Amino acid sequence: MPVRGGHGEHGSAGSRAEEFEDLRPLLFSIAYRILGSVAEAEDAVQETWLRYDAARAVPGSPRAYLSAAVTRVSINVLRSARVRREEYVGDWFPEPLLADPYEDPERAAELADSVSMAALLLLERLSPLERAAFVLREVFGFEFGEIASAVGRSESACRQLVVRARRHMGDGRPRFEADRHERAELATRFFAALAGGDVDGLRELLAADVRLVADSGGKAPQWSGGFAGAAGVSEVLTTFLPPFVRNGGAIEPHPVNGQPGAIFRARDGKVVNVWALDVRDGRIQTIRTVTNPDKLGHIGPVADAWAVLNETLRTLPE
Structure with a gap:
């Protein structure tokens, strides 16, 4: 400005x-x-x-x-x-x-x-x-x-x-000991496994006590209390993310707050949410997703996250 x-x-x-x-x-x-x-x-x-x-x-x-x-x-x-x-x-x-x-x-x-x-x-x-x-x-x-x-x-x-x-x-106080290249390489593997629905591939990259938490501010879909544990987190991710990609959604790996992360975009290119990954000891420890539309406008036009979720849910197998 x-x-x-x-x-x-x-x-x-x-x-x-x-x-x-x-x-x-x-x-x-x-x-x-x-x-x-x-x-x-x-x-x-x-x-x-x-x-x-x-x-x-x-x-x-x-x-x-x-x-x-x-x-x-x-x-x-x-x-x-x-x-x-x-x-x-x-x-x-x-x-x-x-x-x-x-x-x-x-x-x-x-x-x-x-x-x-x-x-x-x-x-x-x-x-x-x-x-x-x-x-x-x-x-x-x-x-x-x-x-x-x-x-x-x-x-x-x-x-x-x-x-x-x-x-x-x-x-x-966080200590991110892995070098930037190692963290970026792990994040690339993570988002590839995510888009492809590779449950086993995801579990290998997640810490046993990994946490998946979201900030919606009550203005976007919210996982109440989040998810914890490699099994539960990998299951929920591979359930919802592959259909999102098949419906035209995009996962754009991008550093977020100095750490590995990604921007998720709807088929029209609008921002759905932003993910930031904490990586320690060669595993992903925490996945934080920002879905509150009030916090995404500086990145670009913001999608209707509820509409994107409903479209994704319609494509899930019965």
């Missing part, structure tokens, strides 16, 4: 806009990790631009100023969002992110792990200030002085925020 506006008495509007656009990937990546929402992160970035454009004084470090500003905006948004999440119908997952715009080759693996569905769900345990401090320090390597400016607390208080955040995250 390009910046809007860009004028005032504080210097060249063009140069200020260019500085902002150079930092936009970082700002979005900070906001998304704090908020877990693509739409809210984009809005936070836009609000940050409006504040930057309106500022009369030229900051000595645009990176520090903008990072602090987007963090403060995101904290405020998160505080109101948490109330809505408490009232959410069923499991809540972050909005799927197909590509993280911020790149840092030296921290590529850490950045990918920190944006995974598993990591973002763990971050939900934290208070808004803990979450912001943790993201800035542990993910992006900000100094405590910069974090203090961003969250409006002293450096010592920020150190305590990070300590508490680490403790709350605990042993649940």
Whole structure:
């Protein structure tokens, strides 16, 4: 989303806009990790631009100023969002992110792990200030002085925020030890077996205690409570997915939140849902599907998931 506006008495509007656009990937990546929402992160970035454009004084470090500003905006948004999440119908997952715009080759693996569905769900345990401090320090390597400016607390208080955040995250913090190529290869085999209805092939790829869970928000078909165990998960998948493909549906493998995943499309190309896979120890541990249409619009036009399901059910054997 390009910046809007860009004028005032504080210097060249063009140069200020260019500085902002150079930092936009970082700002979005900070906001998304704090908020877990693509739409809210984009809005936070836009609000940050409006504040930057309106500022009369030229900051000595645009990176520090903008990072602090987007963090403060995101904290405020998160505080109101948490109330809505408490009232959410069923499991809540972050909005799927197909590509993280911020790149840092030296921290590529850490950045990918920190944006995974598993990591973002763990971050939900934290208070808004803990979450912001943790993201800035542990993910992006900000100094405590910069974090203090961003969250409006002293450096010592920020150190305590990070300590508490680490403790709350605990042993649940994900560790994706397999390299990216191995995970991608396993996902390719998984989706091929899925489309072909290969029950035995699927079971070989699933952990014994694999979980299949969905986020519909009450607005799309939902597996009540999800499914657990390799036998049950493979059975339900091979029952419904091959007919979906035969009816013209498509499974497009694609990284989701830095991990293997796929976009499921109806015959007209509209998005039905998005799947993200947790892979550990050479097996798929968790399959998370986002079917809530409100969380899929940034990917493309969204299908009527109920209509797609009913069409699939009509083709199942008696």
